[in-house]
Structure formats: structure tokens, C-alpha cells
Amino acid sequence: METLILTGNHAVAYAVKMARARFISCYPITPQTGIVEKLSEFILNGELEAVFVPVESEHSAMAACIGASLTGVRTFTATCSHGLAYMHEMVHWASATRLPIVMAVVNRTIGPPWNIWAEHGDSVSQRDTGWIQLYTSNHQEAFDTVIQAYKIAEDPNVLLPVMVCLEGFVISHTAQPVILPNQEDVDSFIPHEPWRHIIVDVDNPITHGNLQMPEDWFYEFRFLMHRAMDAAKEKIVRCSIEFEKIFGRNHGHLVEEYKCDDADVILLSMGSLADQAKVAVDVLREEGYKVGALKLRAFRPFPEEELRRVAKRTKCIVVVDRNLSPGKGGALASELKATLYGFKGMPIVIECVAGLGGRDVTLEEEIGLLKQAFRVMEEDGEPSGIIWLGLK
Amino acid sequence: MSGIFEVRWHGRGGQGVVTASRILAVAAFNEGFVGVQSIPWIGAERRGAQIEAYNRISRTPILLHSQVYAPDAVIVVDPSIISEDNNAVVRGLKSGGFLVINTARSNIISSLRVPEGCSVYLVDATSICLELDLQVAGLEVLAMPMLGAFAKATSLVSLKSLEESITSSFEAELAKKNVDAVVKAYESTRKAHLMPEQYVPPVPPSKPIRIPEIHHWTDLPPVPVSTPSKGSIGNTGDWRTRKPVIDKEKCNKCLFCWMYCPEATINIDDSGFPQIDYNYCKGCEVCFNECPRKAISMVVEEK
Numbered sequence: 001m002e003t004l005i006l007t008g009n010h011a012v013a014y015a016v017k018m019a020r021a022r023f024i025s026c027y028p029i030t031p032q033t034g035i036v037e038k039l040s041e042f043i044l045n046g047e048l049e050a051v052f053v054p055v056e057s058e059h060s061a062m063a064a065c066i067g068a069s070l071t072g073v074r075t076f077t078a079t080c081s082h083g084l085a086y087m088h089e090m091v092h093w094a095s096a097t098r099l100p101i102v103m104a105v106v107n108r109t110i111g112p113p114w115n116i117w118a119e120h121g122d123s124v125s126q127r128d129t130g131w132i133q134l135y136t137s138n139h140q141e142a143f144d145t146v147i148q149a150y151k152i153a154e155d156p157n158v159l160l161p162v163m164v165c166l167e168g169f170v171i172s173h174t175a176q177p178v179i180l181p182n183q184e185d186v187d188s189f190i191p192h193e194p195w196r197h198i199i200v201d202v203d204n205p206i207t208h209g210n211l212q213m214p215e216d217w218f219y220e221f222r223f224l225m226h227r228a229m230d231a232a233k234e235k236i237v238r239c240s241i242e243f244e245k246i247f248g249r250n251h252g253h254l255v256e257e258y259k260c261d262d263a264d265v266i267l268l269s270m271g272s273l274a275d276q277a278k279v280a281v282d283v284l285r286e287e288g289y290k291v292g293a294l295k296l297r298a299f300r301p302f303p304e305e306e307l308r309r310v311a312k313r314t315k316c317i318v319v320v321d322r323n324l325s326p327g328k329g330g331a332l333a334s335e336l337k338a339t340l341y342g343f344k345g346m347p348i349v350i351e352c353v354a355g356l357g358g359r360d361v362t363l364e365e366e367i368g369l370l371k372q373a374f375r376v377m378e379e380d381g382e383p384s385g386i387i388w389l390g391l392k
Numbered sequence: 393m394s395g396i397f398e399v400r401w402h403g404r405g406g407q408g409v410v411t412a413s414r415i416l417a418v419a420a421f422n423e424g425f426v427g428v429q430s431i432p433w434i435g436a437e438r439r440g441a442q443i444e445a446y447n448r449i450s451r452t453p454i455l456l457h458s459q460v461y462a463p464d465a466v467i468v469v470d471p472s473i474i475s476e477d478n479n480a481v482v483r484g485l486k487s488g489g490f491l492v493i494n495t496a497r498s499n500i501i502s503s504l505r506v507p508e509g510c511s512v513y514l515v516d517a518t519s520i521c522l523e524l525d526l527q528v529a530g531l532e533v534l535a536m537p538m539l540g541a542f543a544k545a546t547s548l549v550s551l552k553s554l555e556e557s558i559t560s561s562f563e564a565e566l567a568k569k570n571v572d573a574v575v576k577a578y579e580s581t582r583k584a585h586l587m588p589e590q591y592v593p594p595v596p597p598s599k600p601i602r603i604p605e606i607h608h609w610t611d612l613p614p615v616p617v618s619t620p621s622k623g624s625i626g627n628t629g630d631w632r633t634r635k636p637v638i639d640k641e642k643c644n645k646c647l648f649c650w651m652y653c654p655e656a657t658i659n660i661d662d663s664g665f666p667q668i669d670y671n672y673c674k675g676c677e678v679c680f681n682e683c684p685r686k687a688i689s690m691v692v693e694e695k
Contacts, residue, residue, distance in 0.1 A: 005418045005428060113616050138457070170457050175414055175430040177421055177453075272457035279455050360599065362458045392609060 006178040008171035009034030011139045012078065012104045012164070014178070015146035017048045018186045021076040021102075023068035025053040025061045029083040030116045031168035032106040036078065058083040062090035062101075069099040070208075071201075072194030074150060078104035080168060081122045085110060088126065094161045095130030096225065097208065098197060100153030101161040102146060103131075107271070107322075108168040109357045117358020118167035120270060120323040124299070124331045130225050132162040132232050133299040135270040139176040141251045142166045145297075148239050150190045157231040159197060167322075169358065170272045181247050189246055229301040236298055254303035256295040259285065260310055263292030265373040266347075269320040270296045270332060273354070273361055277320075280366040291370050296332060304339045311340055316348045316373045320366070320389070322355040329353065329386050348381055354389035365389055396427070397548060398460045399447040402481050403469030403535055404631055406439035408528070411561075412469075412535035413445040416542070419549045419557040420449045427454035439531065440631030440674050442473060449548065461597035465490040467542055469517070469535045472630050474500065482506055484597030490545045492581075494518060494534055501584050507594035512584040515541040518633070520576050522692070524569055530677055532633055536570050540577030551578055623672055628655070632675030634690040640665055642687035649679035649688060 006014065013035050016024070024043075026036040042048035051068070055061045058079045065075045079087060084105060094101050109119035123133060132152060136142040142164065149162040166172060198208055212218040237253040244250040258278045260266055267277045274295035281293045294310055294317070296303070311317060321330020328334055333351040340346040350373055355361040369389065376383055399416070403409035410432040417430035427450035434443055446460035462484045468474050471494055474481055485491065488509035493500070494517035506512060521532035536558075543549050554574050559567045606612065618624065638649070643665060650658045650666045657672040658679065668679075680688045 003421075005414065005421055005430070138455070167457075169432075169434075173432055173434070174457070175417055175428075177426065177428060275455040276457055360458050362461070363456055392607075 001179065001182055003177050003179050005175050006139060007034055007173055007175045008139050008142050008166050009106065009173070010038050011143040011178045012146055012166070013038035013042065014180060015143045016076045016102075017042050018180070018183060019076075019102075019147055019150050019190060020074065020187075020192065021048075021050055022073040023051050023053070023065065023075040024077065025055055025064035025068070025075075026077050027055055027058045027061050027079065027083060029058070029079055029081065031108055031172045032078045032080050032083070032104070034172060035104055035106070039076075058087035059090055062087045062094060065101050065103075066090065066094050066097060066099060067200075069094075069101050070097070070198060072199050074192055075101050076103070077101070078106065080106045081108035081110050081116075084122045084126060088129070091126055091129045091131065093209075096221070098159040098225075098228070099161055100150070100159055100195060102149045102153060103161065103163050104142075104146065105163050105165045106168045106172045107165050115357045116168065118170045118272075118322065119356050119358065120165065120167075120321075120331075121356075123163055123165045124323040126163070127300060127331065130160060130229075131300065132158075132160050132229070132236075133165060134162060134236075134297055135165045135299060136171070136297075137251070137272055137275040137295060139171060139174075139178045140249065142171060143178050143180075144243065144247070144249060144251060147186060147190060148236075148243055151239050152232060152235050154190075154193070154195060155231070155235045156195070158228050158235050159195060160225070160228050160232060165271070167271050179249075185246055189243065233298070233301045233303065236301075252295055252297050253306070254296075254298040254301075255306045255310070256297060257310060258293040258295070260292035260294055260314065262290055263314050264290045265316045265318065265370055265377075266292045266294050266310065266314050267318045267320060267366065267370055268294045268296060268332065268336065269322075270299065271322060273320055273322060273366065276361070276363055277366050279363055280370060283363070283367055284370055289370065289374065299332070299335075302335055302339070307336060307339050308343055308346075311347055312345055314347050316350065316377055318350045318352060318369050318373045320352045320354050320361075320369065322361075324353050324356060348377065348383055350376060350383040350387065351385075352387040352389050359390060361389065396448050396450040396454065396456070397465070398463045399449070399465045399467065399542075400460050400463040400484075401445040401447075401467045401469060401535065401538075402473045403443055403445075404439075404473075405434075405441050405443050406529070406531040407469050408533035408535035409443055409445045409469055410434070411533075412539050413447055415554065415557045415561060416447050416539060416549065417449075418560065419539075419553040420447075422556055423549055423553045425449045425451060427452050429454050431459065433459060440628070441625075461599075462486055463489065465492065465542065465546055467538050468493045469538050471495045471497075471500070471518070478503065478505055479595055483595045485510065485594065487594055492538065492541050492545050494538060494541075501586065504584075504586065505590055505592045506586065508591045510591070511545065512586060513541055513545040513581050514584050515577050515581040517541070517577060520573050520580075524573050524576075526569055526573050533570075533573075537573040537577035540574035540579075541581040543574075544578045544581040551575060627671050628674050629669075629671045632673065632693055634675050634677075635670060635673065635693050636668060636675065636677070636680050636688045637691050638666060638668065639687045639689065642685045644685055644687075646684060648682050648684060652678050652682045654678055
């Protein structure tokens with residue numbers, strides 16, 4: 001076990017190395033490039049025994065990963081933004097073929113205007129592809145979540161690919177201490193047992209992706225994917241508990257609560273803003289405000305029961321979305337409202353869109369949002385539309 | 393020290409600012425600060441363009457991920473930045489903080505205005521780099537000696553920790569050169585004495601504004617468009633550390649330099665000689681390399 005000061009990108013690369021991925025295919029794109037560079041270096045200097053296939057596009061990178069995963073080997077790729085959008089067709093193919101591929105998405109907005117900075121919109125817009133989506137708040141969590149992702153994806157009841165999301169620059173290019181576990185512990189946590197549901201083997205020929213007529217079984221295969229997502233919920237929780245037993249760290253299960261037990265107002269967010277929200281909570285608790293922070297780790301599968309359980313105990317949830325669906329609002333706020341609707345004793349939900357295109361979100365701004373929620377509750381208790389944080 | 397110590401670096405792309413900020417984080421961690429962060433703020437990713445980087449250093453783990461707005465220390469790696477705008481480097485600097493400047497000119501001191509109680513430290517990092525030939529791809533790695541100056545000014549990290557951090561980051565020979573630069577800077581860093589009127593109230597923290605003519609979202613068109621304009625990203629001439637000088641005795645007016653200049657900063661004068669527009673020439677050395685008559689030399693700039 002050692003602690004290194006690593007960028008988020010390098011933390012991911014180290015995790016992929018320790019997970020012993022055997023096949024990697026990536027196309028470099030800012031701000032993900034550091035992952036590709038480091039993995040290439042590991043392969044070149046013999047630290048990682050893997051095949052690296054350079055490709056001409058992200059579409060091909062995912063196609064290559066699908067091909068490799070069909071042979072039963074652990075595969076990895078990473079992309080973001082325009083690259084992920086370009087990959088989109090194959091993203092569906094990976095999940096519907098039920099392949100346990102792990103992909104890091106170094107969240108970056110999509111242009112124009114040209115912008116290379118952090119926003120969750122790229123992965124959020126892949127919401128309906130059937131991938132498990134885990135969002136990480138810091139460097140250690142990015143490392144640990146990649147390790148966990150293989151365990152979740154390869155579970156026979158799950159068999160779905162996993163996106164591990166970390167914000168571009170905010171996490172990818174900054175450096176923080178990261179504890180690297182012992183290789184033996186990682187090996188025993190994620191022993192590699194090849195999946196059996198689909199294996200390309202020249203001695204036993206198969207085809208897949210065959211035509212399914214409307215009255216055949218297509219609909220049922222989608223139903224199975226949805227059931228696999230339910231299984232993934234359990235698996236993510238169990239995986240997190242087992243991880244803590246071995247490695248002594250826990251980043252939450254599907255969600256992570258911070259001082260939510262007696263909180264009147266809770267700030268719900270994903271990624272780095274959730275880490276920072278804990279500091280905002282500490283500052284406001286000192287001033288006597290009963291506040292809490294809630295971090296969403298799993299956006300797919302969406303943790304409906306866990307959110308309702310926390311929501312029942314509080315008066316107001318402020319949702320900070322670092323993404324925007326123009327014409328509706330932030331994705332997390334929409335999903336939360338849909339989750340709470342129709343249940344008794346649910347709190348007010350205040351929607352906030354923040355940090356688009358990498359606009360910095362400060363501690364003071366998160367503190368301000370929580371205070372604003374108290375004012376809304378004191379006045380008439382009805383939120384009036386989206387709060388556009390820092391809009392000039 | 394209690395709480396989080398925040399550092400802001402001002403430099404230019406290619407001067408090693410990001411690397412130095414990383415080395416500082418490692419050094420601080422080795423010294424027992426379990427919370428360390430190195431945060432590069434990279435704009436257009438261009439060599440020579442102004443960049444900032446930040447460090448947070450703390451005895452407890454750090455959960456903040458935003459940029460640094462109210463630093464305890466500011467390190468000015470490139471002296472030209474301070475001559476452009478003194479306010480830019482002291483914005484948000486806390487009273488009682490540290491301002492560490494790379495400069496060879498002591499007359500820079502009289503024009504400084506710093507928040508009350510601040511200590512100002514000066515070091516000639518450029519000369520140290522030139523003397524040790526500490527260069528990467530034609531640019532002096534000015535940020536490295538600044539680590540020594542920072543250690544001297546703040547006593548936050550020791551020379552030993554910096555040395556260990558550097559040794560773990562570079563090959564042996566390169567590490568030695570970098571360590572030498574840090575040690576030399578540490579030894580030659582001196583405290584500047586300012587007049588009482590140079591201490592002013594702190595400049596409030598702010599987020600930088602790049603397009604000042606637009607004040608509000610209602611001023612925006614549906615999409616941004618730009619039209620061709622001269623020097624749209626400012627006087628890029630400030631990005632140079634060396635400038636190309638044409639020797640008209642040797643020049644035969646072949647105009648290779650005019651053709652090769654990637655920024656079109658070479659014009660042709662009335663008598664047919666190439667003429668460099670120093671307001672925009674970035675000192676990239678392409679003309680210097682292409683000139684078939686070796687009529688162009690690169691001269692270290694006085695800043």
C-alpha cells in the first residue's frame with residue numbers, strides 16, 4: 001500500500017492497471033488524454049500486460065472493446081464530450097450485448113461554443129443507453145470506483161457495462177493524495193472469471209445480434225436489461241460494503257448521506273460539488289443551520305427507494321445539476337421529482353443549474369444556496385423555477 | 393498553521409508552473425500535510441499564454457474543488473505579468489500574506505501596491521535558469537527556482553522535502569539541475585522593504601473577466617461569432633522571453649521568415665527588408681530556425 005499524489009486521470013489509469021484490464025482501446029480527447037497516455041506507458045514499460053488498440057475514432061474504440069469483451073477478457077476505454085457523442089451507437093450495442101466493459105467518462109461539455117471544461121451533460125445524455133453510471137467526487141473515489149465497477153459489471157446477475165464519471169480538469173487534471181492498495185487485495189476483490197453468456201470461440205461458432213421480429217423476444221430482452229439494473233442496485237451496495245471491509249474506505253452506496261439525519265435542508269448533487277457541499281454543511285452547522293449533503297453516486301440505476309427514504313425525513317432538497325436539458329432543466333432534479341411524486345410527506349424540491357461549461361462553483365455559492373432554501377421555506381414554501389447559479 | 397494554506401501561481405505556458413505546483417504538493421504531503429491539492433488552471437493551452445495554478449495545503453483532507461480566490465501566497469513566475477497589471481497578481485491576496493516575485497530589477501519594488509501586512513520576496517529566477525541552462529524546448533523553466541523562493545518566504549516546506557519531491561519526479565541528471573536551481577533561489581531570495589504608502593487595503597477576490605464589453609446575458613446574441621481582427625488575444629509580444637533580431641547586414645531579403653512566421657507578425661518594410669512586429673511576436677524561434685543566412689539571432693529580453 002502506498003500513497004501517491006495523482007491527477008484524477010492517473011488515478012483512473014492506476015486503477016485500470018491494478019484491475020488487470022487485458023484489452024484497452026481509446027481515442028484521446030481533452031481532458032481524458034492523461035488516462036490514455038498513462039495506460040500506454042504502463043503497457044510499454046511492462047507494468048500492465050494488455051493489448052492496446054489505437055483507433056481512428058471513439059465509435060471504433062467501443063466497437064473494439066465490444067469485440068474484445070466478447071472473448072471474455074476484461075476491457076477498458078475512456079472518453080468524454082464529443083467523443084462520447086460520436087461513440088453513442090456503439091454505447092447501446094455494448095449494453096444490449098450485456099458486456100461488462102468499464103469506461104471512464106471525464107465529463108466535459110459539448111460545443112459550440114468550443115469548451116473543454118467540466119459538465120455532466122455528456123454522460124447524462126447517455127442516460128437511456130443501458131449503462132450503469134457512477135459519478136465520483138474526488139481522486140480516491142475515482143480510483144476505488146473503477147475497481148468496484150469491474151465487480152459490479154461482471155456479476156452474473158448484472159452483466160451491464162459501467163461508466164465511471166469524473167469531472168474534466170476539476171478532478172482529471174488536479175492532483176491529490178490517492179492510496180493505492182496492495183495488488184493481492186485487488187486481485188482477491190475482483191478475481192477474473194470470464195462470463196459465459198456470450199463468448200466468441202472459433203471452435204464453437206455463434207452469431208449474435210440476430211434479427212428479432214416484433215412478436216419475438218426483443219421487448220423481453222429490454223425487460224431483462226431493466227431487471228439487471230435492479231440487480232445492479234443490490235450489487236452496488238454489496239460491493240461497497242465488501243470494499244470497505246478489505247480497503248477500509250466507503251464512498252457511500254447508491255447515495256452517500258452527510259449529516260442528513262436531522263437536516264431541514266439537504267443539498268443533493270453529483271461529482272465534485274457533492275464533496276464541497278460537505279464543507280458548506282459544516283460551515284452552516286457551526287452557524288446553527290440544520291443542513292445536510294447528499295451525494296448521488298449511481299445515476300443509473302437510479303436509487304429511488306434510497307432517495308425517498310432520505311427525502312421523508314427532511315423539509316427541503318436543493319438539487320444542484322451540473323447539466324442542462326434545455327426546455328426542462330437539470331436531469332437530477334427531474335429524476336428526483338419523478339421519484340418523489342405521489343408519495344406522502346415529501347419535501348419541497350428546489351432546482352439549481354450550476355457550473356455549466358466548467359464555470360467554477362465556489363464553497364460560498366453552495367452555502368448561499370442552502371441559505372436561500374431556508375428563505376423559500378419561510379416565505380411561501382413554493383420554489384419559483386430554476387435557480388441559475390452565478391448567471392451573469 | 394491552522395486551516396487551509398492557499399497558493400496562487402502566475403506564469404506562462406511552458407515555464408513549468410503546473411509541474412512546480414505538483415512538486416510543491418508532493419513536498420508538502422511528505423512533510424505531513426495530509427491534505428494537498430495541485431490545481432492547474434489552463435486556458436487555451438498555449439505556450440507563452442498566461443496561466444495560473446493553485447495549491448491547497450492542509451493538516452486535514454481537503455474536500456474543496458473550486459479554484460483559489462483568496463490566496464495566502466502568490467508566486468509570480470514571469471515578471472512581465474506584474475508589469476502588465478499589479479492588481480491582477482494581488483487580487484484576493486490576504487492581508488499578512490506572501491508575494492514572491494521573479495525579477496532581476498529592484499526598481500519594480502517602488503511600483504508595487506500590496507495588501508497590508510504582506511511580505512514581499514524577490515528572486516532572480518530567470519538568471520538562475522540561464523546560468524544552469526534549465527530549459528525545456530527553448531523556454532526557461534522559471535517556476536522551479538520559485539519553489540526555493542517560496543520555501544524561503546513561507547517556511548511552509550523545507551528544502552529537503554522539495555529536494556525529495558524533485559528527485560522522485562525526474563531522472564537523476566535533470567533532478568540535480570532542478571534541485572540546484574531551487575537551492576540557489578532559496579539562498580538568494582531576499583525580502584523587499586516597502587514604503588508605508590505601498591500597503592493598501594486588500595483587493596477583493598474576483599473571477600477573471602475576459603470579455604469586458606458584455607455585461608449581462610441580455611447583451612448576448614444567440615451564438616457567439618468572431619470577426620478577423622488584429623491581436624484579438626492581446627499583445628502576445630509579452631509572451632516572449634527571447635526576441636528575434638534581424639541583422640540587416642546578413643539579410644538578403646529572401647523573406648523566408650515572413651513566409652514561415654506562424655502568427656504573421658513579420659511585415660515587409662519600404663526597402664524590402666522583413667520587419668518584426670514586436671507587439672505580437674511570441675518569440676517562437678521559427679524564423680530563427682528557418683533563416684538560410686543565419687541573419688536572425690535570439691536575444692534575451694529585458695523585462
